[in-house]
Amino acid sequence: MTRAAQTAKRAEASAREPMRAFSRSLPMLLLRAREAVMNRFRPNLRDHGFTDQQWRVMRGLVDNGEMQLSALAEDCCLLMPSLSRIIQNLEERGLVSRRAGDNDQRSWVISVTQEGRALFESAAPISEARYAEITRLIGDERLEQTYELLEDLIRVLEAPDADDAAAPKPQKSAWKTP
């Protein structure tokens, strides 16, 4: 049976079955896949003194230059309370610095220091090599398919349903019932 035929057969079967087996459910597969990927990067990150999240922050800042905290949180997929602590940590280690926002005294703008950039650059080549290794193991074409499916998945699920099933955020100026 071809792969396409297998896919079609399962798609047909999915209408009948109550829920996919736990270990093979979409949430578990995404969790295991991410763990499998991160396990390829972690030894290098740890060797350079970074947690996963600290590395995401450094990477975001190096890629984008100085950023406001809330934008950095969005970019790194971190909640503000987590990012707040992470920045404090990185700041104490002299890897990032902050300045007040230009037009808004509530906001902070974060950037990497020279030391931060140097440490990042000492770790980055091995991370790139790991990424190339992963690409080689999966194959370019299959990896591209994976990118596209995941981006579609994110786009579809982050958009609110027509019937508001996912508890949509209230709009900025919510009208009140008269």
Next chain:
Amino acid sequence: MTRAAQTAKRAEASAREPMRAFSRSLPMLLLRAREAVMNRFRPNLRDHGFTDQQWRVMRGLVDNGEMQLSALAEDCCLLMPSLSRIIQNLEERGLVSRRAGDNDQRSWVISVTQEGRALFESAAPISEARYAEITRLIGDERLEQTYELLEDLIRVLEAPDADDAAAPKPQKSAWKTP
């Protein structure tokens, strides 16, 4: 340009570029995809008093019946220290119980209590409905493709490389250099 052609073009390009943009890298896409999926389930889980991980444990136990702690950890993708605390919590709430292993007094065997099963079953239908909703939004065929790609990804990355790049675990009876 067809989707396949786009895929091929990007695959060709990937050999040149140093690393995919941070926000669209495989680790970030997997993280965002999982968050997007879990956000569909969380409101229901919280309504019933479960964290993500507590729900995984309950689901694993209901699916598989009583399980040894270490097997449960593997099944739920949890580290033993985390699972140890989670079981203590669920035990205090009367949702699971433990007994000593049959042949090994070090091990514990965990099972859901009647109350645990009842609470699980009160939350499960809405979770199933959410899964069906996600399936509808993505489409059966694309979801099946996603399952296959993720399972491949996990299988390939969890297998140790030929050159042991991912720090393979030492075998049970490691021979010593003579």
Next chain:
DNA sequence: CCGTATTATTTAACATGTTAAATAGAGTAG
């Protein structure tokens, strides 16, 4: 200009992730 609502960030409290060390039972060579 004032009072109020809104927004950016931080803090608090508890659950989990992560790594190392501690505990205790099981297995094994001698």
Next chain:
DNA sequence: CTACTCTATTTAACATGTTAAATAATACGG
């Protein structure tokens, strides 16, 4: 049987995830 080694689980310590509340600055209607 004893000493040594492994193995299953727990504890400890610190970082992050998550939710609610606190702070402080901004925006806005009147």
